[in-house]
Amino acid sequence: MTTAALPQATTAGRELPPIAGLGIAALASVIASGIYLAATAGRHQVLGIPIALLVAAGIIVAVAVVLLVRIPEFAWRKFKMVFGWAIVEYAVFAGMLTYVFVLDHVPTSSLVLLIVSLALFAVDIPMMFGFSVARFQPVDTPRREPNE
Amino acid sequence: MSETIIEPTAGVEAPPAVPTGEHTGPPPGAPVVPQFEIVPRVGVAIAVVILALLVGAIASNSLWALDFFHVAGGGLWTGIDLFVGLAIGPILGMMSVQARIEFSTRFMPKMLVIMPTLVIVTLAAGYQLARHLGNLAPDYPHHGWLVASYIVVGVMAVIALGLLEPANLAVLFELKKERPDGERIGRLMRVFVLTAGITGVMQIATLVIMSRLATA
Numbered sequence: 001m002t003t004a005a006l007p008q009a010t011t012a013g014r015e016l017p018p019i020a021g022l023g024i025a026a027l028a029s030v031i032a033s034g035i036y037l038a039a040t041a042g043r044h045q046v047l048g049i050p051i052a053l054l055v056a057a058g059i060i061v062a063v064a065v066v067l068l069v070r071i072p073e074f075a076w077r078k079f080k081m082v083f084g085w086a087i088v089e090y091a092v093f094a095g096m097l098t099y100v101f102v103l104d105h106v107p108t109s110s111l112v113l114l115i116v117s118l119a120l121f122a123v124d125i126p127m128m129f130g131f132s133v134a135r136f137q138p139v140d141t142p143r144r145e146p147n148e
Numbered sequence: 149m150s151e152t153i154i155e156p157t158a159g160v161e162a163p164p165a166v167p168t169g170e171h172t173g174p175p176p177g178a179p180v181v182p183q184f185e186i187v188p189r190v191g192v193a194i195a196v197v198i199l200a201l202l203v204g205a206i207a208s209n210s211l212w213a214l215d216f217f218h219v220a221g222g223g224l225w226t227g228i229d230l231f232v233g234l235a236i237g238p239i240l241g242m243m244s245v246q247a248r249i250e251f252s253t254r255f256m257p258k259m260l261v262i263m264p265t266l267v268i269v270t271l272a273a274g275y276q277l278a279r280h281l282g283n284l285a286p287d288y289p290h291h292g293w294l295v296a297s298y299i300v301v302g303v304m305a306v307i308a309l310g311l312l313e314p315a316n317l318a319v320l321f322e323l324k325k326e327r328p329d330g331e332r333i334g335r336l337m338r339v340f341v342l343t344a345g346i347t348g349v350m351q352i353a354t355l356v357i358m359s360r361l362a363t364a
Contacts, residue, residue, distance in 0.1 A: 024306060031302040035295075035302045039294075042284060082321075089264065093264070096272055097272060100276060103206065104279055125309055128314055129313065136318055
């Protein structure tokens with residue numbers, strides 16, 4: 001059972017960068033790339049399309065990461081906790097899918113693109129999960145200098 | 149390029165900001181949040197066993213095992229999505245804040261383990277099954293239906309991973325706070341139920357495609 005406590009500062013009321021929106025955009029790009037690769041498997045593949053989608057997703061993820069780390073006061077401990085466990089979960093899933101692709105002798109070029117997709121997934125999804133939780137959590141107490 | 153976080157509001161269920169005297173329990177009128185694990189350990193252990201069996205099915209290329217994992221996983225995924233979105237959701241909306249909290253603390257942690265496990269089991273076994281049956285061959289006559297299923301699953305994945313799961317996690321962590329914000333929980337639960345409903349309706353498209361492919 002919970003008990004009442006002193007209120008703690010949160011990021012509520014502050015403007016935060018659109019990490020969740022960027023994460024969803026990157027996710028959509030990665031999935032679109034995967035759909036193209038799966039739909040054209042065994043046929044003539046124009047790899048420029050999935051490469052362009054993955055590059056776009058990579059740029060979006062990079063922008064999201066930069067915007068995220070620039071948030072001055074945030075519940076970083078909670079973010080890192082959720083991010084860490086989500087990474088573990090998606091590492092298991094990514095490992096399983098990679099195992100299937102390797103077992104099925106997916107062509108090297110497609111395999112590389114699929115692994116890049118899974119790597120982007122492994123950053124993007126935990127980042128979205130961590131942000132979604134941490135945005136509503138009390139911000140970490142800032143470290144104070146001795147002379148402050 | 150910004151979004152505003154809504155200021156947490158003290159609804160009827162919110163406890164007073166400052167505790168007084170020796171009071172250590174929840175203040176009068178505050179919702180009581182039961183103890184719960186965000187990620188149930190027993191559920192994780194069961195998921196690990198299921199994933200190990202899935203690896204065995206894929207490694208052995210057993211048609212029966214692959215078919216079992218794909219059909220059972222897909223059926224449960226579809227059924228749970230439809231049931232949560234179209235049956236549980238409306239019921240949840242009519243419950244009191246206290247009842248919603250009690251339901252959520254028992255229901256949401258289980259969903260956090262069940263749904264990702266079902267998704268990976270269905271997709272991994274389905275891919276291997278399709279390869280085994282020759283459905284991925286370039287000359288497969290119903291290739292269009294297969295691509296349609298990829299697109300439906302892709303859209304569902306974006307909704308589930310981008311909106312549904314983050315809302316699920318945010319609710320659980322809000323409930324773990326010493327002073328959970330009832331209004332925020334209600335808002336996040338609405339996102340969860342709405343997205344579960346959308347994916348549930350999209351699952352009907354999956355059912356149509358898969359039953360068409362299975363009988364083609």
